[in-house]
Amino acid sequence: xxxxxxxxxxxxxxxxxxxxxxxxxxxxxxxxxxxxxxxxxxxxxxxxxxxxxxxxxxxxxxxxxxxxxxxxxxxxxxxxxxxxxxxxxxxxxxxxxxxxxxxxxxxxxxxxxxxxxxxxxxxxxxxxxxxxxxxxxxxxxxxxxxxxxxxxxxxxxxxxxxxxxxxxxxxxxxxxxxxxxxxxxxxxxxxxxxxxxxxxxxxxxxxxxxxxxxxxxxxxxxxxxxxxxxxxxxxxxxxxxxxxxxxxxxxxxxxxxxxxxxxxxxxxxxxxxxxxxxxxxxxxxxxxxxxxxxxxxxxxxxxxxxxxxxxxxxxxxxxxxxxxxxxxxxxxxxxxxxxxxxxxxxxxxxxxxxxxx
Numbered sequence: 001x002x003x004x005x006x007x008x009x010x011x012x013x014x015x016x017x018x019x020x021x022x023x024x025x026x027x028x029x030x031x032x033x034x035x036x037x038x039x040x041x042x043x044x045x046x047x048x049x050x051x052x053x054x055x056x057x058x059x060x061x062x063x064x065x066x067x068x069x070x071x072x073x074x075x076x077x078x079x080x081x082x083x084x085x086x087x088x089x090x091x092x093x094x095x096x097x098x099x100x101x102x103x104x105x106x107x108x109x110x111x112x113x114x115x116x117x118x119x120x121x122x123x124x125x126x127x128x129x130x131x132x133x134x135x136x137x138x139x140x141x142x143x144x145x146x147x148x149x150x151x152x153x154x155x156x157x158x159x160x161x162x163x164x165x166x167x168x169x170x171x172x173x174x175x176x177x178x179x180x181x182x183x184x185x186x187x188x189x190x191x192x193x194x195x196x197x198x199x200x201x202x203x204x205x206x207x208x209x210x211x212x213x214x215x216x217x218x219x220x221x222x223x224x225x226x227x228x229x230x231x232x233x234x235x236x237x238x239x240x241x242x243x244x245x246x247x248x249x250x251x252x253x254x255x256x257x258x259x260x261x262x263x264x265x266x267x268x269x270x271x272x273x274x275x276x277x278x279x280x281x282x283x284x285x286x287x288x289x290x291x292x293x294x295x296x297x298x299x300x301x302x303x304x305x306x307x308x309x310x311x312x313x314x315x316x317x318x319x320x321x322x323x324x325x326x327x328x329x330x331x332x333x334x335x336x337x338x339x340x341x342x343x344x345x346x347x348x349x350x351x352x353x354x355x356x357x
Contacts, residue, residue, distance in 0.1 A: 026235060031084025035077070040130050045123040049131065050080040050094035052087045058313060060292070060331070062141035062248065064094045065128060065165075066237075067157075069148030071103045078235075079147070086241045092143075093135055097127045102149045109209070110152035111178045117153065124157055128164065140251070140319060140329035143244045146170045147235060148206070155180060155213065162188030167247045169195040169240035172206055172233060175213035182220055189221035191326050195243035196224060199231035206233060254278045255320050255330040263335040268309045271334070275302065275318055283323040290317040311338035 033053040039046050052061070064087070066079040079096035087094050099120050101107070110117070131137060144165045146154035151173020158168050159180050165188075173196075194217055198210040217224050225243060229236060258274040275287060289299040291306070292315040308314065314334040321327055 026078045026082045028082045028235070028237070029085045030081060031086075031088045033084060033088055035080055035084070037077075038130075040123065040127045042126040042130065043123050045127065046076070046098040047127045048076045048080045048096045048098075050084055050087050050092075051135075052091050052093065057136060059091075059315060059333070060136045060138040060141075060317070061091060061093045062143065062166075062244070063128075063131065063137045064092050064143045064145060064240075064244075065124070066094065066096050067124070067144075067146040067150035067154045068096060068099060068102055069146075069150050070106075070108075071099075073104070074102070074148060074150075082235045082237050083241075086237055090241060090245060092241075093131070093137065095127060095131050097124050099123075099150065099153065102153065106149075108149070109174060109176045109205075110149075111176055113156060113179050117156075117179075120153055121157060121160075124153070125161065125164070138317070138331070140317070140327065141166055141248055143167050143169060143240065143247075145237070145240050146173045148172060148233065149174050151175055151209075151213070152179065158192070159185035159188070162192055165192060167193050167195070167244055169243050170210075170213070171236060171240055172198055172202055172210065173213070174206060175209040175216070177212070177216050180216070185217075185220045185222075190324055192222065193243075193247055194222050194224040195226075195240065197227040197229050197236070197239055199229050199233065201231065202233045251329050254280055254328040255318060257316060257318050257330060257332045259316075259332070259334055263333075264337065266339050267311045267336045268307070269336070270305060270307050272305050273303060273316065273318075275320060277320065277328075281320060281322050281328055284320055285323050285325075286319075286321040288319040288321070290319070291315075292317070308334075308336055311336050 034051045036049040037046060038049055064083055066083065068074045068076050068079050076096035076098045080094050083094040101117050101120050142165050144154055144158050151170045154170050154173060155175055156179050158165060196210055196214050198207045214224055214226055227239065256276040258276050260272045261269065273289060287300060287302050289304055314336060315331060316334060317329065317331040319327055319329045
């Protein structure tokens with residue numbers, strides 16, 4: 001009976017305090033892109049999607065997956081709203097699934113993953129699959145974030161399905177280690193950087209759980225950046241965006257693509273791709289070259305040759321996997337002009353597999 005009253009009255013009480021402290025309103029300026037409400041085809045679950053402005057269908061976009069806090073005091077749509085201007089600035093696509101268990105009548109704290117929680121997990125993964133299928137997503141640039149009660153589910157998704165994510169940045173998010181498998185979590189410890197922040201004047205239950213989360217992830221071998229923002233229970237996605245930009249920038253510094261000849265040489269031409277690696281990268285285990293919409297990929301050679309017969313903009317992504325299993329990713333766009341403008345239909349084939357027609 002004592003647990004019943006705890007579960008029934010504590011979440012609304014905490015949420016009322018949160019509203020009083022100004023945490024739930026979205027203070028960020030709105031973006032200029034599109035907010036879209038969609039229903040996932042596979043699991044019939046709603047989600048909100050933000051498409052940045054300007055949007056270029058020829059490029060691949062980093063994806064921000066953000067899990068909302070306790071309904072009715074938070075929901076999915078405010079998450080695409082708070083990320084909107086940042087998504088325009090940094091060119092992200094943002095997805096916020098509607099969760100059934102981040103609710104004032106859900107478990108608080110979340111100590112056991114029951115059927116409803118697992119249904120939410122399946123919905124998050126199915127929605128990610130759909131967004132990656134329908135839009136131009138960079139699979140090597142995926143941030144998992146959350147706010148408040150959404151942190152419980154986010155930590156579970158991250159530790160069980162870490163191969164789907166590049167970085168993790170929960171924002172003032174709840175946490176309980178009883179729902180997590182430490183052995184599973186350690187699989188991603190060397191490849192996923194983590195950022196967590198809390199407010200020194202936030203609710204004690206949130207601050208204490210964020211500190212528990214920091215200690216737990218560090219104990220599993222994760223590199224965790226932290227920040228005491230000196231605030232209440234407020235939305236600050238710009239801190240997660242700063243961290244995510246650092247992660248993406250580090251990827252670009254560790255690996256560069258050298259193209260010979262460089263952009264600007266008209267088609268047709270044969271090019272050579274070479275990986276320039278920093279000394280931070282341990283012995284290389286695998287090279288994966290992705291030529292995007294072009295034919296002939298992927299290539300697993302260290303330095304492939306490619307024959308380009310038509311003009312166009314060619315996105316090329318290189319993933320280097322080192323001996324520790326850590327991924328290093330970079331992308332470039334090769335611009336190939338034409339002596340004339342008559343033929344603008346691009347195509348390319350790896351040179352060593354090329355057969356003249």
